[in-house]
Amino acid sequence: MSATISPARKAEAPSISANVRGYAERVRGGDMGALPAVFGLVVLCTVFAVLRPSFLTAGNFANLLTQGAAVTVIAMGLVFVLLLGEIDLSAGFASGVCASILAILLTNQGLPWYVAVGAAILAGVVIGATLGSIVTKLGIPSFVVTLAAFLAFQGLVLLLIKGGTIIAIRDETILAVANKNLPPALGWGLLVAGVVAYAGLQLLRARKRAVRGLASDPISLIAVRVGALALLGGLAVYFLNVERSRNAAVVSLAGVPIVVPVIVVLLLIWTFVLRRTAFGRHLYAVGGNAEAARRAGINVDRMKISAFVICSSMAAVGGIIAASRASSVDPNTGGSNVLLYAVGAAVIGGTSLFGGKGRVLDAILGGTVVAVIENGMGLMGYSSGVKFMVTGSVLLLAAGVDALSRKRAAATGLR
């Protein structure tokens, strides 16, 4: 360790190469972050694109995004629980319960969509508060509590929608979420606004820090980040704005699916909460060292309950998206592999099962990996059996990377 540099008073901006070196150091030290997910995504997409050219069509791209949306949203909520080193095995069927409530209120009671959505999310909040309270106040491990809830909610869905009927959803607004697209011009508009806002915020932050003599990101690094966002976003919007309909004269199918901006807004909100508010800071603290957090005056129980509340309400949002995509709710909504895919998505994205490490963006990356496997293998004509086995292996691989990187961090003294 160098003996002369005084802390943080390095007014000179660290160069890009220093940033790259720092990143490489962290990766070597075991902090892989999103690297495995990004790498996996590139490999999977390349393989599928080569083996099945139809994988790379605009139609399939849009399809893949809407397919993976519900699982991704549930995974975003799970990140909060995983951050604390807890687990919520009931998130899948919690989404089913909330979707059932939505469908009953919409279709059977004929209430407006916003009432139904509000009620579904409220149900999520109540579920999370209940689970969190049982875990913290009774001290039962979350694994057991949510395993019990998994069974109970499966039963509740059956009871709610009366033994296996299907409730169709006809509300235009709800159906639009996973089935309609933004007008192409609006897609471009939102992207430009987003990139400009991102660039503005980054520059403002760097300026403010430079004025106070604090180490700030160099302009070149900001340019690279903004450029990358503009490029990736631009490619996606361009691709999604291509006409996907076989018969465009009858019905046009072009534009960014509405779920995409929905997920982006959720990403922005939760990333802000985790990175810029004291609440988020305290979540990480409780996940890193609960006793230290307690001694710092943080109410650990309240943080845990909040995490479960966020998880279950995000599950409710996921349930609404699933109901929209299927245009109906049935006893299997939120069932079968939904939960396992969601946990897999969070972990594949780089959220640690040991707590203290994870980002909402991870869930989106991981959710995309899961969706790509599901979609790509489907195109190749593999059966569900093979898909499950491959996804399971990928999850195991991701958990292995997580465990190994922890070991590695311990070995290099980064612990």
Add this chain to the structure above:
Amino acid sequence: MTPVLELRGIDKSFGPVQVLHDVAFSVYPGEVTALVGDNGAGKSTLVKCVGGIHPIDSGEYLFDGKPVQIHSPRDAADLGIEIVYQDLALCDNLDIVQNMFLGREHRRGIVLDEDTMEEMAARTLESLSVRTVKSIRQHVASLSGGQRQTVAIAKAVLWNSKVVILDEPTAALGVAQTAQVLELVRRLADQGLAVVLISHNMNDVFAVSDRIAALYLGRMAAQVKTAEVTHAQVVELITSGRSGDLGLTNGVTV
């Protein structure tokens, strides 16, 4: 002089095991009080009771002469009591600044004011002459034992506190760093703070303390002025609970 912090008749049990018996303890502003005792004597437990980590079973807790109720770490911090615990209590997954401000973050509206916190943290670390950390934005996980110790101390002196308690702060430190911490301990007391130093090193205790409080098997054997006792007497108090007229007779302070 009235003590800024005074405990009277403190009892503390963990289940069937009584760890503190009828402990009295006084801490004075502008002075360093050394708290000594063998391993397992109850020093850390006493400090955790002061900090609101463990609730006390019975006894009086006075601050500035007034009785107070301490129910949580927050209560102690609000009174101006800062504690560096023996096990440091840092979050490995947070960086130095985040750890130093944990639970008391500066914010503007609902947004964390990272820049102000970073500046204050840097200033505090500089005042402690910490020069061996690469960046105050590095995770605590990547620090050496001594560096972690320094961060924990910096966290305690960051706030305008009245009482600073350090539980074996030099245990993990090298020679130069130890001297620095002792110097800091003295400087804090000279600034008018009440400082409590827990240490097993008699040389350190005699070098910086004004008073010595010796715990023996969960009882306060004696509270004396450092100038009025010898090394040997303190060692005797620690190991047998008494020394001449000082200390416990049949388990009761005379």
